[in-house]
Amino acid sequence: MHALDWVIVAVYLVYVLVDGVRRSKGTREIEGYFLANRSLPWWAVGLSVMATQLSAITLIGTTGQGATDGLRFVQFYFGLPLAMVILGVTLVPFLHGARVFTAYEYLERRFDARTRSLTSFLFLVARGMSCGTIIAAPAVVFSAIFGWGLLWSVALMGVPTVIYTMIGGVQAVTWVDVKQMGLIVFAVIAVIVTLFVQLPVAPDHALALAGATGRLRAFDFSLDLTNDFTFWSGLIGGTFLMLSYFGTDQSQVQRYITAKSVDQARSSLLMSAYWKIPLQALILLMGVLVFVFFVFQRPPLLFNPAQEQAVRAAEPAKYGGLDERYRTALHERETAAHAVAVEASAASLEAFRAREADVGALRTEALGLARRVTGTTAQDVNYVMPYFVLHFLPVGLIGIFVAAVLAAAMSSIAAELNSLATVTVIDFYRRWVRPEAPDAHYLLVSKAATGFWGLFACVVAMFAATLGSLIVVVNRFGSFFYGSILGVFLLAMIPRARATGAFFGLIAGMAAVGVVNFGAPSVSWLWHNVIGAVTVVAVGMVLSGRANVEVGTRNAEQK
């Protein structure tokens, strides 16, 4: 990277740190530290919700997904706007009106302490682990492309985020998120414009090439439960996942309960609904255009430089031969692409498709070789975008994009640390250890809790990075809880539901997801959220019905 790019990254890091710490002024009470005294405007909360959900992996991994797989991933978000509208008229008024610090605090008021504690414990376990993977995923990529030790990459993202979150609390998290979101959107638009300018063919031909390989197929209406991304899994499974994520996950709930009023909280969620699908489609389109760009600029056989080095050292002859065949295939694909640019006929598109299949087959062969040599999962989808950024973007824009990736990572980490600290202090420390203490004491404990979770996340990140499959495990692990936790909150809104039903319903929901996960592993994990939520509500209502009958019998006997 050019010195100017490093300066841009350094300026960004210093600015974020100073701005975040500056926000700590006036934070003397726990309500100010965790909820900004419920004084934040809806647009700032909305941008913060969006920034929290958009992690570094969205910028690195989703673009890579767009380059290799096309737009179909966008279906994953089809349920989001619907979920936001449902939450806006159901859960948000409940939680904002209840004047709670955490979503789980409300569960004790509605049911009992054990349901609150179990739900908040599940949140701490799932979020604590996922916070580590949010740091690990971009840290691994940074280490590979810059040749740094993993510790330095983790520290680059973790240390400034922990400092400003610890000192500034939710005010710092939200206002820094607003600026980070602005930077991310600017970087995405700048890269898309640059891509269109740098492509040697007209935009119409570029899209024709992408379309010929199926990369512009955004809709798949098949009813295949084993397919991760279809219109129906996105709309139904996605709605449940988003309802659970935005309605019951403290890292999201804490954003909108800081709004000035219920209507402002609802508007902030709708703002996120407004932008989410267009923004994700843009990010995926950026990946699709990177694919077209690499049709005319020869990409490497393996995008992960560390992996390529290892394979080249272990199997020089085999890799050399494969690389030579790859170069020939790339040349033939480029020639076919130019023919499409001259005349986009069915024959020229078919020829391009066939050459693209040759290139794809050689890449699969190389990845298989890398898997055998390194002994790890050799998917290099996360390295496609970094390779493009570092080799083909103009000086200055590289720095802006790297800063945007850091911003995306830091905004998610900060929100998670803040919410983990809130749940630790409010749902455990203040509930079970020190129920009565001055605000200054809780403020101190809250800062210590933020620091602890920051350290915990960094340690998890180091392990998650070395055990590649752990990231998959953690994601599947998280999907055990989301639907079930949503089910408990749905029960909370049903007047006849009782505490026993909620507690055992929650356990039954997780068990049901476990049975499906291990018994029918081919069922897409998006459906786990539906299964969990439905089981909790069904079991919860049956048990609540029995509890109601028992209470009724007791009352009759007493009379």
Place this chain on the structure above:
Amino acid sequence: MSDTPAPDHASRLFRRTLLRVIAMQVATLLLLWLLQIRYTR
């Protein structure tokens, strides 16, 4: 003076934002659909 908006104003803001959300989603999905049918052959 409080800077919290009046309830009527806030409700109007919510309804207006809701309409915009629906319009934006319909427009985006339509655009993606057109992109798919125009270029996927």
